[in-house]
Amino acid sequence: MRRTLKEKKLSASILTAIRNRPGHRPPAANRHGGDTIIASYNVHKCVGVDKQFDPERTARVITEIDADVIAIQEADKRFGQRSGLLDLDWLERTSGLVPVPINAMSPTGHGWHGNLILMRKGTVRNVRQLRLPGVEPRGALVVDIDFAVGQLRIIAAHLGLLRRSREQQAETIMTAFEAEEARPTLLIGDLNEWRVGKRSSLSSLRPIFDPSSGAVPSFPSRFPVLALDRVLGHPHDLVTAVEVHDTPLARIASDHLPIKAHIDLESALVSGTGEQLTDRVNQAI
Numbered sequence: 001m002r003r004t005l006k007e008k009k010l011s012a013s014i015l016t017a018i019r020n021r022p023g024h025r026p027p028a029a030n031r032h033g034g035d036t037i038i039a040s041y042n043v044h045k046c047v048g049v050d051k052q053f054d055p056e057r058t059a060r061v062i063t064e065i066d067a068d069v070i071a072i073q074e075a076d077k078r079f080g081q082r083s084g085l086l087d088l089d090w091l092e093r094t095s096g097l098v099p100v101p102i103n104a105m106s107p108t109g110h111g112w113h114g115n116l117i118l119m120r121k122g123t124v125r126n127v128r129q130l131r132l133p134g135v136e137p138r139g140a141l142v143v144d145i146d147f148a149v150g151q152l153r154i155i156a157a158h159l160g161l162l163r164r165s166r167e168q169q170a171e172t173i174m175t176a177f178e179a180e181e182a183r184p185t186l187l188i189g190d191l192n193e194w195r196v197g198k199r200s201s202l203s204s205l206r207p208i209f210d211p212s213s214g215a216v217p218s219f220p221s222r223f224p225v226l227a228l229d230r231v232l233g234h235p236h237d238l239v240t241a242v243e244v245h246d247t248p249l250a251r252i253a254s255d256h257l258p259i260k261a262h263i264d265l266e267s268a269l270v271s272g273t274g275e276q277l278t279d280r281v282n283q284a285i
Contacts, residue, residue: 033267039245042190045077045078045085069154075111099116155176188232194227
């Protein structure tokens, strides 16, 4: 049955209300500027919403995103040999993206608990692999990258499905953050939390990170209403804009849409370098 024009307008209005409900990042929060693009994409083990396993299609979406650094979740098979699913050689030839070196979970795997970071800009200075607590095994990558404009720390994570697990995992990430030398930091990935208020399992991230600042609906890909994928910056003005990469190919290649963050690393360093940034962290703690 075809929907009437009135029904289509009503559906569009409902969708707009859901996407713009209080707590989600409104489009007006985006600013012009930024020197680096960091993205996140849960590739759903390269299985699309059409139930087809198609790593080539997934790789084409990654090249569409056109990011300087991209955090990938579910880059490996979950069981057995945990083999990597992407053609990394093709991605390097096509887009210049290369994997951040880590100790993968298997000889044929790409990632750490499925987490993979690809980059085509900057120099990797340090990599740490965090084990995250919870009912199901999860992990995070902490990577320090030197860009032409300055240093950035990226924490790439895929949090659990259970609320209590996410709470424990967020607390573990904050403990790791506090143990590190202060520098501009992005927490990015599929954080599996749709709530942005007091009931959010990410509440322990405050005030270092603002869980609502990077909340743009990205799931499910064909009708995105839940902000499961986040990009959170410290200091908060590090991120100038967050957007969903919504293309015909992305809508079918995974059940998540990719998200992109424009960051102004140079300005963040000018406004919060050295003792100023350290003092800000200590006050927040």
